[in-house]
Amino acid sequence: MSKQVEIKVPDIGDFTDIPVIEVLVAVGDEVSEEQSLVTLESDKATMELPSPVAGVIEELHVESGSLVSEGSVIAVARTAQELEPAAENAAGAGESESGESESADVAEPRTSEFQTREPETEAGKESPPPDAQNAETYDFDLVVLGAGPGGYTAAFRAADLGLRVALVERYASLGGVCLNVGCIPSKTLLHTAQVIDQAAAIERHGVHFGEPQIDLDKLRAFKDGVVGKLAGGLKGLAKQRKVEVVQGVAAFEGAHVVSVQSEDGQRSLSFAKAIIAVGSQSVELPGMPWGDYRLMDSTAALELEEIPERLLVVGGGIIGLEMACVYEALGSKVTVVELTPKLMPGTDPDLVKPLQRRIAKRYEAIHLATRVKQIDIADDALVAHFEGEHSGKADFDRVLVAVGRSPNGGRIKAEAAGVRVSERGFISVDAAMRTSVPHIFAIGDVVGEPMLAHKATHEGRVAAEVCAGEKSAFDARVIPSVAYTDPEIAWVGVTEAEACEKGMEYGVGKFPWAASGRALGNDRSEGFTKLLFDPKTDRLIGAGITGLNAGDLISECALAIEMGAEASDIALTIHPHPTLSESVGMAAEAYEGTITDLYMPKKG
Numbered sequence: 001m002s003k004q005v006e007i008k009v010p011d012i013g014d015f016t017d018i019p020v021i022e023v024l025v026a027v028g029d030e031v032s033e034e035q036s037l038v039t040l041e042s043d044k045a046t047m048e049l050p051s052p053v054a055g056v057i058e059e060l061h062v063e064s065g066s067l068v069s070e071g072s073v074i075a076v077a078r079t080a081q082e083l084e085p086a087a088e089n090a091a092g093a094g095e096s097e098s099g100e101s102e103s104a105d106v107a108e109p110r111t112s113e114f115q116t117r118e119p120e121t122e123a124g125k126e127s128p129p130p131d132a133q134n135a136e137t138y139d140f141d142l143v144v145l146g147a148g149p150g151g152y153t154a155a156f157r158a159a160d161l162g163l164r165v166a167l168v169e170r171y172a173s174l175g176g177v178c179l180n181v182g183c184i185p186s187k188t189l190l191h192t193a194q195v196i197d198q199a200a201a202i203e204r205h206g207v208h209f210g211e212p213q214i215d216l217d218k219l220r221a222f223k224d225g226v227v228g229k230l231a232g233g234l235k236g237l238a239k240q241r242k243v244e245v246v247q248g249v250a251a252f253e254g255a256h257v258v259s260v261q262s263e264d265g266q267r268s269l270s271f272a273k274a275i276i277a278v279g280s281q282s283v284e285l286p287g288m289p290w291g292d293y294r295l296m297d298s299t300a301a302l303e304l305e306e307i308p309e310r311l312l313v314v315g316g317g318i319i320g321l322e323m324a325c326v327y328e329a330l331g332s333k334v335t336v337v338e339l340t341p342k343l344m345p346g347t348d349p350d351l352v353k354p355l356q357r358r359i360a361k362r363y364e365a366i367h368l369a370t371r372v373k374q375i376d377i378a379d380d381a382l383v384a385h386f387e388g389e390h391s392g393k394a395d396f397d398r399v400l401v402a403v404g405r406s407p408n409g410g411r412i413k414a415e416a417a418g419v420r421v422s423e424r425g426f427i428s429v430d431a432a433m434r435t436s437v438p439h440i441f442a443i444g445d446v447v448g449e450p451m452l453a454h455k456a457t458h459e460g461r462v463a464a465e466v467c468a469g470e471k472s473a474f475d476a477r478v479i480p481s482v483a484y485t486d487p488e489i490a491w492v493g494v495t496e497a498e499a500c501e502k503g504m505e506y507g508v509g510k511f512p513w514a515a516s517g518r519a520l521g522n523d524r525s526e527g528f529t530k531l532l533f534d535p536k537t538d539r540l541i542g543a544g545i546t547g548l549n550a551g552d553l554i555s556e557c558a559l560a561i562e563m564g565a566e567a568s569d570i571a572l573t574i575h576p577h578p579t580l581s582e583s584v585g586m587a588a589e590a591y592e593g594t595i596t597d598l599y600m601p602k603k604g
Contacts, residue, residue: 003078003079004058004076004077004078004079005053005055005076005077005078005079006073006075006076007037007051007052007053007073007074007075007076007077008071008072008073008074009049009068009069009070009071009072009074010049010070011070016069016070017067017068017069018040018067018068018069019040019065019066019067020038020039020040020062020063020064020065020066020067020068021039021040021064022038022039022064023037023038023060023062023063023064024036024037024038024039024048025037025057025060025075026057026060027057027058027059027060028056028057029056029057030055030056030057031051031054031055031056031057031077032051032054033050033051033052033053033054034050034051034438035050035051036048036049036050036051036436037049037050037051037074037075038062038074039428040068047428047429047430047431048428048429048430048434048436049074049430050430050438051077053077053079054079055077055078055079056077056078057075057076057077058075058076058077058078059075059076060074060075061073061074061075061076062074062075137270138256138270138271138272139166139269139270139271140163140164140165140166140244140269140270140271140272141158141163141164141165141271141272141273141467142155142158142163142164142165142166142271142272142273142274142275142464142467143165143166143168143258143269143271143273143274143275144158144165144166144167144168144274144275144277145168145250145258145274145275145276145277145278145412146168146169146176146276146277146278146279146444147167147168147169147174147175147176147234147245147277148175148176148177148178148179148277148279148444148453148456149175149176149178149179149444149453149454149456149457149460150277150279150443150444150453150455150456150457150459150460151167151169151176151275151277151443151444151456151460152167152174152175152176152234152237152238152460153456153457153460153461153464154275154277154443154460154461154463154464155167155238155241155243155275155464156237156238156241156243157460157461157464157465158464158467158468159241159242159243160241161464161465161468161470162468163464163467163468165241165243165244166243166244166245166246166269166271167238167243167244167245167246168246168247168248168250168258168260168269169245169246169247170247170248170249170250171247172247173227173228173231173235174231174234174235174238174245175227175230175231175234176279177279177280177281177299178453179227179230179231179234180227180231181298181299181302182298182302182453183453184226184227184230185223185224185226185227185302186298186302186319186322186323186326186484187484188222188223188226188227189219189223189302189304189326190322190325190326190484190486192219192222192326192329192330193325193326193328193329193330193486194329194486196212196329196330197329197486199212201523204523205523214307214330214331216304216306216307219304220303220304223302223304246260246262246267246269247260247262248260248261248262248267249261249262250278250412251412251413251416252412252413252414252415252416252417252419253268253413253416254416254417255417255418255437255439255440256270256271256272256417256439257269257270257271258271258274272439273439273440273441273467274417274439274440274441275433275440275441275442275443275460275463275464275467276409276412276414276419276427276435276440276441276442276443276446277442277443277444277446277456277460278408278409278411278412278444278446279407279408279444279445279446279456280405280406280407280408280445280446280451281405281406281408282297282298282299282401282402282404282405283401283403283404283405283406284297284401285314285372285401285403287374288375288401289375289376289377289382292377292382293305294382294397294398294399295375295382295398295399295401296398296399296400296401297400297401297402298319298323298400298402301323301327301400301402302323306398307327307330307331307332308327308332308396308397308398309332309333309397310332310333310335310364310394310395310396310397310398311324311327311332311333311334311335311396311397311398311399311400312335312337312372312382312384312394312396312398312399312400313334313335313336313337313399313400313402314337314372314399314400314401314402314403315337315338315339315401315402315403315404316336316337316338316340316342316343316344316345316366316368317338317344317345317402317403317404318344318481318483318484318485319402320336320400320402320403321336321343321344321355321359321483321485322483322484322485323400323402324336324359324363325359325485325486328359328362328363333363333364334362334363334364335363335364335365335366335367335394335396336359336363336365336366336367337367337370337371337372337384337386337390338366338367338368338369338370339369339370339371339388339403340368340369341368341369341389342368343355343356343366343368344483344489346495346497347483347489347491347495347544348491348495348496348497348530348544349497350496350530350544351489351491351530351544351545351546352489352546353546354487354526354527354528354546354547355483355485355486355487355489355546357526358486358487358526365390367386367388367389367390368389369388369389370386370387370388370389370390370391371386371387371388372384372385372386373385373386373387375399378395380395381395381396381397382395382396382397382398382399383395383396384396384399405445405451406424406425407424407425407426407427407445407446407451408425408445408446409421409422409425409426409427409442409446410425411425414427414435417437417440418436418437418440419435419436419437419440419442420435420436425446426446426447426448427442427446427447428447429441429442429443429447431473431474431475432462432463432466432472432473432474433447433459433462433463433466433474434466441463441466441467442463443456443459443460443462443463444456444459444460447459450479450481452479452481454479454480455476455479458474458476459474462474476562477493477561477562478492478493478558478561478562479492480492480554480555480557480558482550482551482554484551487524487526487527487546487547487548487550488545488546488547488548488549488550488551489544489545489546489550490544490545490546490550490551490553490554491542491543491544491545491554492542492543492554492557492558492561493532493540493541493542493543493557493558493561494506494532494541494542495532495542495544496508496530496532496542496544498542499532499541499542505534505535505536506532506533506534506535506541506542507532507533507534507535507591508530508531508532508533508591509530509531509533509567509587509588509589509590509591509592510528510529510530510531510587510590511528511529511583511586511587511589511590511595511597511598512525512528512598513525513526513527513528513529513547513580513583515586515597515598516578516580516582516583517577517578518578518579518580518582519547519548519580519583521578522548524547524548526546526547527545527546527547527548527550528545528546528547528583529543529544529545529547529553529583529584529586529587530543530544530545530587531543531557531567531570531584531587531588531591533566533567533591537566538566538567538568539561539564539565539566540557540560540561540565540566540567540570540588541561542561543557543558543560543561543584545557545583545584547580548580549580553580553581553583553584556581556584557584567588567591567592568588568592570584570585570588571585571588571589571592571594573585586598
């Protein structure tokens, strides 16, 4: 006798009221076990929820725009007379024989027990699931496309779990954008900039140095040496784990084959499973003279070909402001242009104010709510034309365009494998990092914001573990963000702007670094630490820090949110003195009203 099964949303981590952005089936559709039913999109990931049973959809309880949480009923399906044991387990034990409606959670994305399926062939028949085939029919158990932080983490973790792994990278060095032309070289140069600034600042306290003499060749060699050392380390780690590194540009040929084009020709690699970790690239604004070497993206800016006398930075976000800090310290007169009314859009304004006050005194100009309409090429300059709150034109020796990044999902012919890719190049995944094709996974920038290396690393670990048969899911409560400007700005969890926008109740504990002995001793007291708490539970829900080493300090706050820490847990944790880290504990004390390092009159 057939049975009616309610299909519900499983435990998908610490998410509630997640919007349904696409319903993939209709009433009357026959669905197979593991077939995706709906696509959900949280602020951290896009995920597809598969059916735990095979049958016919009789009722749909959601539509595009519906909000669902754990336990929400998505659909009701009529199953076949004889259920497979796995389907029975999914539907729950103790079904009645009368055909009464029973419930089944959608197969949890965090488990690794799904039966992998290939897209239908032209004849309308499915190939046998790869896990049911002899593993020797494939060149590799796993092929990872992209050797950035997420890609190499996935490859190494999978190898540690016993899989035969190939790691495909288009460039000669492993590490991706982050290591070679992003995070690592930029932070190396930011360290140099900070030392130059500290040497100048210490003169106010009686210690005098001469004017810095910049040897660009040596500085560039230092940067390249740091990158080379780390890249060499990755190469050694791959060799130790017997991960085969294949250099070239990869593209899918089918559901189980990628081709790799290199200078030596083309090579096809077959795989049982694959992980897409191809990252993103800098956005090129249209209408700009990109053929002129004086117009740079962030990669070109890190080459340090010269120190321009006048530099225009188009984009007041994290990347633009970090590079502005570098070039200003090296001697350039910097102008920043930002299209929105605020620097670092999306960040709490109070966190940005100390940075803006500092750079306003040092930069030639900061133009907000302003657009670069066009850039003309002249023999001795690039001429930028502005419109908006600031209008006019100005000459620059170099122009850096840093207006964001776009995912590379559309550049690997993923459609040949049946993987769905959005028009913008993003790939939807579930909490196990599975794409629309169950044996193909995606991680990092291609699966959505935030485009951060540390997010990709954790996603890569999850994907590798699921590929190896482990139970794993990406269910991080929060992902910290850091701008390595001077001062640094770091935040995690709910921002104050977000809380206001959503009408959330929250309480704030704030400790100004003007009351910090360590900050005063550093002569950098412009920062502060801000903690946001849920007033009903006193649990930490968000944090923001501005000041020296804010990026290091934010980790404690991220851990506190993950652990569900209350204000008293943080306040009663003994922090060493004198340190900047104790500002976290004092911010919690400020929220509680127990702080002694500040006088806070009692309300009412």
